[in-house]
Amino acid sequence: MRIRLLAFAFLVPLVGLAGCSLGGTIAEHSIAYNGTMQAATDTLLVTNILRARDGAPLHFSTIGAIHGSFNLSAGLGYDLSQSAGATQPALLAASNPSFDIGPLDRQEFARGLLRPIDPVLLRLLSDRGLPDQLLLYLLVSKFDEGPGGRFVVNDPRARHPLDEAARRACAEAGAAARPPCDPFQSVVDNLTRFGPLRFNGYTRLIPLGPPLSRAEASAPERLAMLKETGVSLRRLGNGWQLYRAVNQLVICVPGRPGSAPPFTALALDNEPPQVSPMTQEGDPCNADEVADRPIPAGHAAAKGLAWYLRSVDELLHYLGAVQRREEEGAEYRVSVPLGAGRQGRPRLFRLWQAQPARPHIAVDYAGQRWFVAAQDDAEDQTLRVLALTTQLLNLQKSAGEIPSSGTLRLVR
Template identity: 80%
Template sequence: MILRLSWVALPLLLAACSLSGTITDHSIAYNATVETATDTLLVTNILRARDRAPLHFTTIGAIHGSFSLSAGLGYDLTAVNNGTQPALLAASSPSFDIGPLDRQEFARGLLRPIDPVLLRLLSDRGLPDQLLLHLLISKFDEGPGGRIITNDPAARQALDPAAQAACAAAGAAALPPCDRFQAVVDQLTRFGPLRFNGYTRLIPLGPPLSRAEASAPERLAMLKEAGVSLRRSGPGWQLYRAVNQLVICVPGRPGSRPPFTALALDNEPPQISPITQEGDPCNADEVADHAIPAGHAAPTGLAWYLRSVEEVLHYLGAVQRREEQGIPYRFVVPRAGGGTVMPRLFRLWPQPPPRSRIGTEYRGERWFVAEQDDAEDQTLRVLALTTQLLNLQKSAGEIPSSGTLRLVR
């Protein structure tokens, strides 16, 4: 009797043991499905941008896994195992939800310029400065009456190293066949990597005050406001408002003073703009600005404008067009041990490259993405970064809520 009960219990024990492995295998398979769908959609939209066609986005909001495990006993007419055989049956019927991202909030997110703080976060991750500048900056602007230097892939030409160096030396004044935007980027990064510094910026409120003016009741009442302080300034006093400031520090020629040129980051365009270099903003924890009289000229230099995610996709489509016209779109990356390499920024291949990672069907043609190669091809890294930027635009309310995993025994 004990032996017969053991045979009855054995299929149930097997069913319980197999459930853990089934969930694990299906979870990994679903994740791979999301990977394939996401990569394919991104590459497809870049090809649409290349063709100047409308872009369309969807997302897999939920995958429902339904597993059915049943156990029982059967009778074997050959009388093996006393005529009793355990039976274990399993079935899987997954379903999924596809959510079109065509809502107003997502569309606004696509058109909204990228948060400038992301530049610091991405730079801290070790992404090359030139990659970030080419991908995320739409233009440089010298201000009223000055030059506007757009990041237009149509301006890129195939130049030899000597001509490329001459373009970089000219910078914003470079003339065709130079790509002026590339010349400015080369000039900004030629003396080392960009740095970032966060400090407390003290903005003066009104003119300097005498001791009697500083002690007036209306002045003392202002000290109750958040971030307002009264500090010594020469023979008198000065009211300041403290704000947090983040700056990009562009390295200058070795031995130059100051060694860095600071550019302030702001959420409003231009997101990166010149500031006065008083108080060493690239190294100090606190910097007090001087009051600027009315009519005084603003600090000179290049202001930077950041792209939106939609502009990034159209930019990559334009780069792909240029690549298909026979102009390799390369940029300079310093090697860790010295020297530089010039990998492609982005390239989709109509034939499988030697090391292919992604393949996508688009309008009857097959397109491929090569494996990451720091010295030759940065396409996979660019796609990974673009995916993250795109995901930042998806709000929870736009994606269908994920259902629970249903298990049926």
């Protein structure tokens, strides 16, 4: 009986110790699993960019779930190496994690890959401090002047090495730049040469029909329209005007110092072109509310360049094309602010076969090892580009698209 009481006295503190150990074990394994997901996600992303470079099919999968099984046991044991056979406490731990790996080959995920990026992301990413040129190169697929105008495609094959004087001359020409200028680079340099892009959100009043006289404005059918959401009747000169109020977000491109207006506003819309020219009346880059002027039918659209945003699938193929151009010897550099009025010219994207001085990721593909260098604002933006691409790719996923069956389970 005394031996049983003694064993119980030893086991009680061991059970408490087991509880403490379980908490630390869960925390350690949670961090380790997160590192596993990081390595898998980074490797898959870089591999797909290399596949895009080679024109090979892209394939995606995700770790749908990680199941951790932890067993802690406590007991008493005898040390037989000593003649006295001393009794010693024992605490044993075991971990048996398993992973659910699901292929992202469903229709909704494929549609998400081909869907153009939401234009609101331009503002969100800009507010996070991402450089203008980096966002324009990554997210804009082409510029378009409209019917009969120029069409400027973001094609890495058009990139050729230029000295600073030649690049400035190309920027002055803008969309009209000719080879060896890269027209897309020329437009981007032109848009950003006088300062950073700005964003403004305001209430846009869109006219509904022509101006009205007092009698027309007080007609029952006109007054009935005021019951619709966002519709209002406002004074316009000697008459009245019906307006529909909508929220409008604009990109404001800075002009040459002293120019009027100081900014050119471009309207953001969910439908392509996602960024389009608009009238500059009412100072849309600074006002809280702007009323558009009624435009008669058949009136020409506002002049300027419209922007078309690319999808995540296009982004992956674009990075593959940039990598191919880099390997051919054409450095793909962008202008980014470094602070204190300084400008840097880092590479937009580059995977290295020779290990860089500060490697961050190493990926094996087609029998070769490829490296991603650590982030360097002045020299290499590759890691930042991969981080942004991962976020955009994750926006295309939802819990319903990750298979709950038909997965490959790996048990260690």
